[in-house]
Amino acid sequence: MPTLERVSTKETRIGAGLGILKGMLVTFKHLFRAPFTVPYPEKRLPLPRRFRGYEFVWSRERCTVCLTCAKACPHGVIRIQSRLAPPESQWQAEKFEIDIGLCIFCGLCVESCPYDAIFMGTQFELANYQRGGLVRGIEKIQYNPATSRASDYSEHPPLEPGRLLLPKQ
Amino acid sequence: MELRTQPFMVNIGPQHPSTHGVFRLRVIFDGETIVDLEPVFGYLHRGLEKLGEGRTYTQCLTLTDRQDYLSAMNNNLAYVLAVEKLGGIPVPPQATQVRVLVSELQRIASHLFAIGAFINDLGAFFSPFMYMLREREKITDLFEMLCGQRLTHNFLRIGGLSHDLPPEFMPALRALIDSMPRFIDEYDQLLSDNEIIWARSKGVGVLPRDLAINASASGPVLRGSGVAWDLRQADPYLNYPQFQFDIPIGANGDAYDRFRVRLEEMRQSVRIIKQAMESLPGGPVMTPDVNLALRLPKGEAYAHVESPRGELGYYLVSDGSINPYRFKVRAPSFINLTTLRELCLGWKLADAIVILGSIDIVLGEVDR
Amino acid sequence: MWDTITNLLPLVGAALHDFLYGFLPGWLAYLLLGFIFIVILLVSILNTVLAFIWLERRGISRFQVRLGPDRVGPMGLLQPIADAVKLMTKEDIVPAGGDRAVHYLAAVLVFVPALLVFAVLPFAPGVVFADLNIGILYIIAIGSVGVIGVFMGGWASNNKYSLMGAMRAVAQMVSYEVPMVLSVIGVVMVAQSLSLEHIVQAQELPFILLQPLGFFIYFAAASAELNRTPMDLLEAESEIIAGYHVEYSGMKFALFFLAEYANALAVSIIVSTLFLGGWKLPLVPPYIALPLKIFAVFGLMLWIRSTLPRLRVDQLMGFAWKGLLPIALLNIFITGGELLIFKGYPSWLALVNIPLAALILFIWSRLFTIKIRATATSARPAPSARNV
Numbered sequence: 001m002p003t004l005e006r007v008s009t010k011e012t013r014i015g016a017g018l019g020i021l022k023g024m025l026v027t028f029k030h031l032f033r034a035p036f037t038v039p040y041p042e043k044r045l046p047l048p049r050r051f052r053g054y055e056f057v058w059s060r061e062r063c064t065v066c067l068t069c070a071k072a073c074p075h076g077v078i079r080i081q082s083r084l085a086p087p088e089s090q091w092q093a094e095k096f097e098i099d100i101g102l103c104i105f106c107g108l109c110v111e112s113c114p115y116d117a118i119f120m121g122t123q124f125e126l127a128n129y130q131r132g133g134l135v136r137g138i139e140k141i142q143y144n145p146a147t148s149r150a151s152d153y154s155e156h157p158p159l160e161p162g163r164l165l166l167p168k169q
Numbered sequence: 170m171e172l173r174t175q176p177f178m179v180n181i182g183p184q185h186p187s188t189h190g191v192f193r194l195r196v197i198f199d200g201e202t203i204v205d206l207e208p209v210f211g212y213l214h215r216g217l218e219k220l221g222e223g224r225t226y227t228q229c230l231t232l233t234d235r236q237d238y239l240s241a242m243n244n245n246l247a248y249v250l251a252v253e254k255l256g257g258i259p260v261p262p263q264a265t266q267v268r269v270l271v272s273e274l275q276r277i278a279s280h281l282f283a284i285g286a287f288i289n290d291l292g293a294f295f296s297p298f299m300y301m302l303r304e305r306e307k308i309t310d311l312f313e314m315l316c317g318q319r320l321t322h323n324f325l326r327i328g329g330l331s332h333d334l335p336p337e338f339m340p341a342l343r344a345l346i347d348s349m350p351r352f353i354d355e356y357d358q359l360l361s362d363n364e365i366i367w368a369r370s371k372g373v374g375v376l377p378r379d380l381a382i383n384a385s386a387s388g389p390v391l392r393g394s395g396v397a398w399d400l401r402q403a404d405p406y407l408n409y410p411q412f413q414f415d416i417p418i419g420a421n422g423d424a425y426d427r428f429r430v431r432l433e434e435m436r437q438s439v440r441i442i443k444q445a446m447e448s449l450p451g452g453p454v455m456t457p458d459v460n461l462a463l464r465l466p467k468g469e470a471y472a473h474v475e476s477p478r479g480e481l482g483y484y485l486v487s488d489g490s491i492n493p494y495r496f497k498v499r500a501p502s503f504i505n506l507t508t509l510r511e512l513c514l515g516w517k518l519a520d521a522i523v524i525l526g527s528i529d530i531v532l533g534e535v536d537r
Numbered sequence: 538m539w540d541t542i543t544n545l546l547p548l549v550g551a552a553l554h555d556f557l558y559g560f561l562p563g564w565l566a567y568l569l570l571g572f573i574f575i576v577i578l579l580v581s582i583l584n585t586v587l588a589f590i591w592l593e594r595r596g597i598s599r600f601q602v603r604l605g606p607d608r609v610g611p612m613g614l615l616q617p618i619a620d621a622v623k624l625m626t627k628e629d630i631v632p633a634g635g636d637r638a639v640h641y642l643a644a645v646l647v648f649v650p651a652l653l654v655f656a657v658l659p660f661a662p663g664v665v666f667a668d669l670n671i672g673i674l675y676i677i678a679i680g681s682v683g684v685i686g687v688f689m690g691g692w693a694s695n696n697k698y699s700l701m702g703a704m705r706a707v708a709q710m711v712s713y714e715v716p717m718v719l720s721v722i723g724v725v726m727v728a729q730s731l732s733l734e735h736i737v738q739a740q741e742l743p744f745i746l747l748q749p750l751g752f753f754i755y756f757a758a759a760s761a762e763l764n765r766t767p768m769d770l771l772e773a774e775s776e777i778i779a780g781y782h783v784e785y786s787g788m789k790f791a792l793f794f795l796a797e798y799a800n801a802l803a804v805s806i807i808v809s810t811l812f813l814g815g816w817k818l819p820l821v822p823p824y825i826a827l828p829l830k831i832f833a834v835f836g837l838m839l840w841i842r843s844t845l846p847r848l849r850v851d852q853l854m855g856f857a858w859k860g861l862l863p864i865a866l867l868n869i870f871i872t873g874g875e876l877l878i879f880k881g882y883p884s885w886l887a888l889v890n891i892p893l894a895a896l897i898l899f900i901w902s903r904l905f906t907i908k909i910r911a912t913a914t915s916a917r918p919a920p921s922a923r924n925v
């Protein structure tokens with residue numbers, strides 16, 4: 001049995017400005033509260049550990065070029081070309097491109113990777129002067145201990161043990 | 170001397186500050202009074218229903234985020250419910266409970282936005298809107314903690330959730346829920362008795378009970394007209410029957426009632442979240458072995474949830490392949506919008522804006 | 538010593554006067570003096586207007602718990618200047634089919650009266666550009682010229698939204714002129730003078746206490762004239778986008794914008810002068826007291842703007858004709874009666890007038906109701922949107 005609650009009455013007589021005064025009191029109180037916005041480029045809000053962001057991190061060592069990520073992607077953003085690398089006759093990625101311009105940061109590729117080889121990034125400033133600059137190839141996304149900032153979204157084992165990706169909140 | 174007068178037509182939109190997106194109203198005015206009105210939409214049409222037919226069931230999830238982007242969680246939910254119904258996929262209890270949590274949080278966030286935009290349509294200079302965004306911001310922060318995104322969450326999965334709650338989530342949620350009633354009271358104090366809001370929205374755009382039902386309106390639009398119809402109680406899904414909450418309904422069916430219904434619903438959502446927080450069962454959040462390229466048995470299924478805007482339904486037909494054969498959405502704000510002409514006729518330009526704001530449409534959902 | 542401090546402005550003026558007349562022929566000194574004073578006045582007005590714009594943006598952002606513009610200069614102080622530079626370098630667009638000449642003229646016609654008002658406003662004892670003995674009449678007369686510019690702008694833009702804004706402007710400004718004038722009459726009756734200088738001198742007690750109803754009516758009507766919320770129908774952003782100046786850009790838009798804030802400044806000064814005792818404040822020199830009051834009045838406007846939604850056009854008219862006008866008449870009647878009975882206007886009447894004003898406002902507001910009209914569900918004869 002649904003329980004009801006009436007939110008209004010048929011009363012149509014308006015008050016004597018007291019409602020307005022009540023409202024003005026509320027805005028007056030807000031005059032003394034700290035602003036909730038931050039001056040962005042100088043001050044940044046902390047990112048959560050699971051942030052799904054820009055600049056995927058991809059590990060050549062772990063990737064077996066199984067193409068699961070490319071198939072999982074709802075928009076066909078990931079383009080992979082593979083070849084047999086000579087010494088151990090292993091499949092290696094020759095081309096691994098992610099077109100950020102089409103990517104919707106859904107995280108499905110990262111979740112689906114069976115070998116924990118691809119990670120979401122933690123950046124969000126993706127402005128670029130050319131469309132071509134949005135297509136990130138191997139050299140951009142390949143894991144580099146100095147510059148790569150992977151997110152903990154997929155909860156894959158980190159590429160370097162002991163290295164926390166983002167400080168815990 | 171007799172002046173010759175002539176009604177004139179104005180295009181409100183597609184670029185207009187208060188059409189909530191790219192929406193166009195062709196209005197014929199006699200002075201400032203609306204003589205006729207025709208909504209024109211489709212400016213945001215992306216063919217999501219058709220796109221869904223070419224994607225796997227998991228990939229379709231990302232499309233649902235983008236229907237009603239102000240309540241992505243509820244859209245995810247309705248879709249996964251439909252898939253789970255069709256495939257008979259079980260969901261672990263922890264996942265079910267978390268789904269309740271997030272869909273109620275999303276309801277609060279969406280209603281905050283709706284009320285803020287509504288008051289802005291009434292002509293307030295952004296203050297109430299800012300206060301509401303401040304709270305909504307905290308909720309999007311929570312969602313970001315859960316799944317890494319603020320707007321298009323893609324958090325729910327067929328058969329569960331993508332992640333369990335992170336350890337830092339519960340304290341943050343508790344802090345939010347403890348402070349929320351105070352803020353809602355403050356909004357109440359700021360807005361509910363304001364004489365100007367009364368004058369502008371009481372009696373404006375009255376949607377009579379029978380018209381509301383005949384137009385198959387749902388959500389706060391229907392409840393504002395005094396019909397106590399809430400799918401969470403009328404056709405319970407998840408574990409809503411376990412929770413205590415009231416259905417707020419309006420007396421007159423005007424814009425003010427719709428606004429008040431939303432305000433009260435936030436209180437009720439806080440109540441539900443409080444109860445759901447206390448009884449989290451724990452355990453796994455994902456049914457194992459849900460294939461990425463899921464094949465559902467031949468058949469069809471319709472699942473609906475009470476989204477912040479009304480009855481949101483997903484209708485799926487499967488032909489046994491990895492893609493849905495038909496991917497149909499019952500978009501609540503699209504259907505609520507059908508009453509717009511009746512509500513606006515005879516009112517002034519300013520009222521049309523208010524009525525449109527009180528229906529609370531999201532163009533992503535209307536146009537799909 | 539104290540006299541020197543309080544009378545600093547007139548003393549400087551007198552010194553300048555003596556200096557110029559000392560070595561120049563009389564007519565030249567007169568012209569030069571007038572020119573110098575005009576420049577000083579204009580510069581200080583425009584600077585205050587810029588300060589107002591900054592204050593509005595920063596102040597409202599504080600009401601809205603956000604930071605406000607903080608990029609240009611310390612605390613965003615240079616923001617209005619940056620805006621001005623931006624507006625000056627922008628392209629000036631006249632819509633096709635618009636009336637070019639009228640489009641130009643409108644911006645000027647709005648801006649000039651906004652500045653002319655300042656000629657009679659007293660800034661300190663003896664510091665007034667033109668001490669007209671009918672100062673109030675002059676203010677009211679000049680104040681209503683601006684509406685012509687607004688209407689011209691709306692008409693010349695060849696835009697339906699502008700036209701609606703212009704129609705609203707005429708309706709609104711004409712209606713609010715009436716209660717505004719009537720509310721000032723109460724003050725004039727008490728002060729027994731039309732000269733602003735004398736009105737200030739007459740205020741042993743600020744007239745807001747003696748004429749609370751007059752203050753309320755004047756403030757309401759003035760915010761309608763200034764088209765500030767809750768009566769900013771002319772440029773109702775959520776309805777008609779920017780109203781009458783939707784088709785203006787560049788410097789012409791800047792003129793509208795400046796005029797709006799110059800008017801706000803003028804109204805702040807007028808309210809301070811008529812109701813708050815002008816430059817008078819115990820222990821504070823006049824050139825500090827008046828700015829304090831001006832910013833207080835402007836702060837009140839900001840506060841109102843950041844809280845209230847907007848009235849509808851018919852409600853606005855109703856408020857003027859059914860709400861303010863009768864109360865204003867009542868106010869004149871009461872003031873006149875009191876003057877007759879007491880042969881003067883003793884200060885203790887404040888104790889009577891404030892409760893009386895509250896009572897009148899309360900009773901009057903209870904007379905207003907909202908009609909809840911059923912929606913017509915039957916098809917009504919209406920021209921189809923497609924055929925027009």
Ligand code: SF4
Pocket residue numbers: 062063064065066067068069070080112113114115116117118
């Ligand atoms: S799914 Fe993982 S292992 Fe397979 S190709 Fe993609 S990144 Fe490499």
Ligand code: SF4
Pocket residue numbers: 072073074075076077078098102103104105106107108109110
């Ligand atoms: S995040 Fe989503 S859209 Fe982007 S590459 Fe991965 S699967 Fe494709």
